[in-house]
Amino acid sequence: MEYESGLKLFFWIGTAIMVGLTLMVLLLTVIYQKKVHKIKQKEAENLLRVSLESEKRERKRVASDLHDSVMGDLNAIRNYMTVLSNEEQHSASPQNPLLQEVETALRKMQENIQEISYNLMPPLLESSGLTSTLENYFDRIKKWNKLNITAKYQSNDIAIPSSIAYELYRIVQELTTNMLKYGKIRNITFSIEKDENILTITVIDDGVPFDFYKNLKNSSGMGLKNIMSRLKQVEASLVQVSVDKGNKIVISLKNTL
Structure with a gap:
């Protein structure tokens, strides 16, 4: 036992x-x-x-x-x-x-x-900063395209490191290029503002609705993928807000300055 x-x-x-x-x-x-x-x-x-x-x-x-x-x-x-x-x-x-x-x-x-x-x-990016460069960019867009662009800049003196400003400019440029190419847009509303330590960029259009992240998965091109790569590089987030007409993209990142 x-x-x-x-x-x-x-x-x-x-x-x-x-x-x-x-x-x-x-x-x-x-x-x-x-x-x-x-x-x-x-x-x-x-x-x-x-x-x-x-x-x-x-x-x-x-x-x-x-x-x-x-x-x-x-x-x-x-x-x-x-x-x-x-x-x-x-x-x-x-x-x-x-x-x-x-x-x-x-x-x-x-x-x-x-x-x-x-x-x-853009020559203005390093000498004058992101806001002035975006102002100039949208002026050129209006010159070459029949668009109504409403831009709101909280300040012409938002302090952003040039490396981050460059990536943000490229993101806005890529988004706008996609809107012009595929969206059949007539109006763009753009704003950039800083609230405490958060920098927010908003782009709204009245074109053909699209799902950013769904298109990102199914896209064979590099445009949306480049946007995501740049967002990751500057540790920013992109949120697509549901609207009745067109598209609304909100980009946010923590401003460390």
Whole structure:
């Protein structure tokens, strides 16, 4: 009897030890997986940060090259064309219409290059800040598109680090581009304001309704994905608010300054 009792005790002790070891192995596995996940997440965040910084440097370089080199060459060509045009005006022969067409084409090319250079890297962003850059951006949007844009800026002096301001500008630019491309919009309402330590950007349109996060999952393009990457980079959140007509996007981030 004592022998059987000893066997039972040994069995239960062994079982308890085995269960304990199993639980310990499972716990260590979970801890290890969480640690690996954190490491991979950190690596992904670092890769994203490096990628966005590289993109910013490259955009700035290309914009500078377009402005300083290509625009300089086009200005020189336009000067030559002006000289030729003046010579023809003082000559006995009538002015060549082809010369006028070339001058017009050069002028339009310069305007297009200026627009491309601006879109790559707005010159106001580093010198005047986010608010002034957005004001200028929406003025240009109104110039090239038949839109009614109502913009509200709480202050022209909202202090934001240039690295964050750049990402926020790109987010607004991407949202607006999507609205113009797919939304069939006629009106945009935009606001940027700071309440204590929270910076809030609101974009409202009267275009075709869409579900941002649903489209993000189903989209094969990079536009919405780029927005999410930039939001993650500056630790901001994007909420789509339900409205009767069109779309309303609210972007919020903690302003540490």
